[in-house]
Amino acid sequence: MTPEKLGLKPGWGPSKPRSGDPAHPLAAELTRRLGDRKVLSSLSERLNYRYDAIQFGVTPVCVVLPETTEDVVTVVGAARRAGVPVVGRGAASGLSGGAAPMQEAVVVSFTRMTGLQIFPGRREAVAQPGVITLKVSEAARPHGLIYPPDPASFRTSTIGGNLGENAGGPLCFKYGVTGDYVRGLEFVDADGNVHVLDRNAYDLPGLLIGSEGTLGLITSATLRLTPPPRHTRTLLASFTEVGACAEAVSAAIAAGAVPSKLEFMDRACVGAVEDYLGLGLPRAAEAVLLVDTDGDDLDTVQGELSLVEAACRSSGGDVRRAGSDAESAALWQARRSVSPALGRIRPQRMNEDIVVPRSALPEVVRQIRALGDESGFHLVQFGHIGDGNLHPNILFDPRRESVDAVHDLAHRIALVAIRHGGVLSGEHGIGTMKREFMRDAVDPVTLDVLRDVKRTLDPAGALNPGKVLPEAEAPETGEAARVHS
Amino acid sequence: MTPEKLGLKPGWGPSKPRSGDPAHPLAAELTRRLGDRKVLSSLSERLNYRYDAIQFGVTPVCVVLPETTEDVVTVVGAARRAGVPVVGRGAASGLSGGAAPMQEAVVVSFTRMTGLQIFPGRREAVAQPGVITLKVSEAARPHGLIYPPDPASFRTSTIGGNLGENAGGPLCFKYGVTGDYVRGLEFVDADGNVHVLDRNAYDLPGLLIGSEGTLGLITSATLRLTPPPRHTRTLLASFTEVGACAEAVSAAIAAGAVPSKLEFMDRACVGAVEDYLGLGLPRAAEAVLLVDTDGDDLDTVQGELSLVEAACRSSGGDVRRAGSDAESAALWQARRSVSPALGRIRPQRMNEDIVVPRSALPEVVRQIRALGDESGFHLVQFGHIGDGNLHPNILFDPRRESVDAVHDLAHRIALVAIRHGGVLSGEHGIGTMKREFMRDAVDPVTLDVLRDVKRTLDPAGALNPGKVLPEAEAPETGEAARVHS
Missing domain, CATH: 3.30.43.10 (Uridine Diphospho-n-acetylenolpyruvylglucosamine Reductase, domain 2)
Incomplete structure (x- = not known):
């Protein structure tokens, strides 16, 4: 598969500036x-x-x-x-x-466009798209409310971007993704008309969420706020193999725990974070699990953490409970530092966002590990294991390594997910990166219906072309000619 | 407005059976x-x-x-x-x-089509559309899980019907409506193609939810399950005026309570239930409020109930806490009996489903009361006051009372909601009943976009015609001629 076929032309790496361009x-x-x-x-x-x-x-x-x-x-x-x-x-x-x-x-x-109003009585925020995600919770907190969606970049990402990608984060296992908190939207359509809609029939706002600006431009959102949990507890578990980690997670959930966060890092990922921050994470472990439980009742919160701890120990895991808020913060700093830690290894990375049934996770992680080893690329795996949302990252240097080979590996990783009953995107969106892989994930007839929907809202293809949906295959002229001859 | 314009032809009341019809x-x-x-x-x-x-x-x-x-x-x-x-x-x-x-x-x-499977590890149910709503929770409960959406008819309604109307119930203030629990759908489109989609971009399942079978026929749904709360507490408060009741609700919510149910009944509604069941509800009250708080921590649950109680007393309300589960069950039986109680007064009713900002509720209830008194129809009001979701019901006998006059009153009630910043449908859907009122609620340009979406998925208009969207106005020929002359 060529970068052109992936819609990536003019390719990764900076395009050459032409000096003295006249204004368009x-x-x-x-x-x-x-x-x-x-x-x-x-x-x-x-x-x-x-x-x-x-x-x-x-x-x-x-x-x-x-x-x-x-x-x-x-x-x-x-x-x-x-x-x-x-x-x-x-x-x-x-x-x-x-x-x-x-x-x-x-x-x-x-x-x-950073307008933000909090309506405590309605438990709602009305935000323009440029509002930084974190600001919503900051503004709501004095009223005893928060905005739960927590994409890793929530200190810099915007509500508009989160809406475009229907972004999620560690909390989504318990609390859901961006779209779960949207009560209504204002958007500008391809003709320049402004629409204001709540989520009644037909749910056009729901269609726009996650559509990456390909169906309209969101100019305001009414967001649902919730009270924060009163208590949070954290533990870290390490395992000598990935399967044991996935088993522990499934056993804990089956036993009745609903952790608010359930994060997995593989050995390569832990190594990268340790090289960067030296926090004392267990470098020798094949899998590290970071878990939060939260709620209003401390006994319940600790009870759920105990269920997770027991499940981890039964699967042969080594468990460490955070003894203080500071220790808990340090452990989560490790998880949040994955992206900068990887940036020190190679200048670029292809970050996948597959979701697979949790039961398939050990096999999926193993197969992806094998593909990575075989390819010679530096590959790390981490993700939100509660939902089976895995982020295999291919680290590379486009000056020395083949971008085609990166995409080929990414495609093979996507196919592993699909073969195991998974999907391509948990929380990052489709974008350009997974656009071609949509052909593997969605059947052609359904893709055509999605294309019809796109055409209805954007007949000229003027909104963010080249995203989400792969181009329809050109009809085979020979075949068509034969039919009509 | 004539019944024909409302798409109601051949009208309310039974159409005459023709005997000896040959099979179509x-x-x-x-x-x-x-x-x-x-x-x-x-x-x-x-x-x-x-x-x-x-x-x-x-x-x-x-x-x-x-x-x-x-x-x-x-x-x-x-x-x-x-x-x-x-x-x-x-x-x-x-x-x-x-x-x-x-x-x-x-x-x-x-x-x-009553197939139902529970997947405790994934906290999911896969249900065919004919599954009775209550059965999902019954099947999930042995696994420590429930399916929260609770439309009043949940003992008889089906998942397919709930999906079609995006149904909600008392619990939706805290727990959301049907669509909030859908992870994926299988549906048959207007061409007879089968689509299986989760809620990734573009969110076609979200578009189908609440579309009343006008965009496709849902044949299977993957539903999210949650653990039930460990504790529930109930109180009943009565007020000498509706404004005090609405104020109490707003004050309780602003103070940090998130009741799981917040139900309002006006004097006429309480009278109807008392005539039917004689439960000892306060007949003299202008407004009765029925409240549940729930959660895993009993102290928190009771604390929230105390916040509600204090807010009710501050607004001059009379409060009675249910002393036992049996008393709590009796109070909720009163609320659930509203529909049969009303059926004893008149054979038919027009049940509206407006949602208004809670702050506007006293004024909205007052204006609707006045419209009812003026019209001479028997009118009762009740609803989920937490969301401002009000069900004004016009009770009538089509043999003796004018159906046109009922619709006229219903339309005037809808306009009261819209004038106060409200919407037409909280949880019942648009159907035929509120179809024409969509013209008042959604601007014409946005309606055209919704029509485009409908046409895309159902070009021939073969799926449940006459629902949700009002017909486009025919272009005014005279005007068009003038422009082109």
């Missing part, structure tokens, strides 16, 4: 209508908006920083008349390429 | 292909399938009782070729007309 006519028009302050059109500025945390794309013709929904309407209308696609963007911390333009486009970067 | 050709074909046992084609049988709990429709050409997804595919294909619409049906306990055929159609009654 659309950039000129938008500057005239919205003012200098809201439109970036110099090459050096535009170059910064061609990638997300994992994917290089095409340098946009200009970048608009809207401050109101009306600004977004203006961009969409002008871009439509100019025949230029529109790509929405939050903090660009996404891990599937959702925010990277795949062809010349205007990027709408929502970072200035 | 589609009935004959389906009987040949599926066998006698699965197809009902006698008039007396067909007459039973033309209504739901609130709406009379058109007698179907035949009724199919499928046992497998393949049977459903067979019906959809044969009906499409015959040009006959298809209407899905669960237990027909719905309160918005979703299951009543609005034109000659084949009814697909899912009551024989």
Whole structure:
């Protein structure tokens, strides 16, 4: 499979800046209508908006920083008349390429739309898309409320980006993903019309969530807030093999524990974090499990932790309970440091996001490990083991290693997931990265229905082209000719 | 507004059976292909399938009782070729007309598709659409799990019907509605293709939930299960005016209580239940509030109940805590008996399902009361006050009272909700009943987008025609002519 087939052209690695580009006519028009302050059109500025945390794309013709929904309407209308696609963007911390333009486009970067209101009586927040995820909980906490979805990047990611990817995090095993907290949306459609909808029939907001800006641009969201649990307890368990770890998790859940977080790291991942932070994690373990239980009743919380501990010990695990909040914080710092720790090993990584039945996890981890060893790439595995959500990461240096080989390995990993009854994306979205793999995950007739839905909301294909859905196969002309002859 | 405009023709009240109808050709074909046992084609049988709990429709050409997804595919294909619409049906306990055929159609009654599997390790149930809602919790409970959505009819309603209407019940304030528990769906589309989808991008399952069989026929659902709370406590409070009741609820929630149920009954409603059961409810009260708090920690559960109690007393309410499980059960029997109690007053009722901001509730209840008094109809109000979900019920006798006047009153009630920032449907769906009111609730441009979505999935309009979306207004020919002249 070539990078072109994956929609990755012009490829990973920076595209060459051309100096002295004249401003694109659309950039000129938008500057005239919205003012200098809201439109970036110099090459050096535009170059910064061609990638997300994992994917290089095409340098946009200009970048608009809207401050109101009306600004977004203006961009969409002008871009439509100019025949230029529109790509929405939050903090660009996404891990599937959702925010990277795949062809010349205007990027709408929502970072200035940061309006946020908390309605404690309704237990709701109304947030514009540029609000940093963490800010919602920060603003809600004085009212005894939080916003649970916790993607790893929640200190930098935006609500708009989270909505686009239907992002989740460790808490999603117990508390669900972004979409589970959305009561209503305002969005701008491909024609520049503004729609305000709650989640009644037909659930158009639900369709937009996770659609990566391919069906409309979300300009406001009403989010559900909940009271935080009063108590949280943490333990770390280490195992000499991955199967024992997965067994322990299944046994604990079957025994009645609903941990709020259940994180798995393989030996390579633990090694990377230890090299980076030296926190004293068990380097020799094949699998490390990090578990939180939480709730309002301390006895129940500790009881659930005891169930997990007993299950881990029964499976031969070594268990350490965090003795204090500080120790618990240190253990979670280890998990949160996985991304920077991996960045020290190779400059780039392909981060998969497969979900498999938990019972299949030992075999899946083993097969992926074998594929990694065979390929010669540095590969680490970690993830939210409670949901069977695994993030195999292929670490690589595009200057020295073949990007084609990376994608080939990624595809083979995706096929392992699908063969074991799994799916391609737990919480990162499809983006460019898993777009072609959709052919393996969704049957062709259903893909056609999804394409019909896309065409209905975006007939010209103007919204974030090249994302989520793979292109329909061109009909085989010979065959068609024969039928009609 | 005429009944015809409301899509209600041939009207409320039974349509006249024609004796000696020959079997419809589609009935004959389906009987040949599926066998006698699965197809009902006698008039007396067909007459039973033309209504739901609130709406009379058109007698179907035949009724199919499928046992497998393949049977459903067979019906959809044969009906499409015959040009006959298809209407899905669960237990027909719905309160918005979703299951009543609005034109000659084949009814697909899912009551024989009752396959149910519980997967305790995944905390999931896989249910066919004919499974009775209550059965899911009954099957899950031995594994320490329940299925929380609790529409009032959960002892008779089916999962398929609940999915079609995205049904909720008292627990939805704390636990959410049907759609919040769906992990994936299998459905048959208008072309007879079978799709199996989880809730990844694009969230087609989410679109089908609440669509009343207008976008596809759901043949299987994967449902999320949760452990039941260990403790539940109940109180009843009565108030001399509705505003004080709504204030008490808002104050309790603002103070940090998250009751699992928060039910309101007005004086007329309490009177009806007392006439029926004589449970000793406070007949003189203008508003009665019934509250459950639940959770795993008894102190927290009782603490929340105390917050509610204090808020009720501050607002001048009279509070009685249930002293035992039996007393608690008796109080909830009162609430569950509202529907049969109302049935004794008049043979039919129009049951609205508006949702308004809780702060607007006193004013909304007052205005609706005034509309009821002015109209001369017997009107009662009750509902899930935590969400501001109110069910004004117009009780009437179609033999003696004008159905047009009922609809006119219902429309005026809907407008009160919309004027106060509310919506038309909390948990019953749109159906035929609130279809025309959608014009008031959703702007015309957004309605057009919803129509586009419908057309995409059901181009011929073969699936449950006459539901959810109002017809597009015919373009004004004179105007168009002028523009083009």
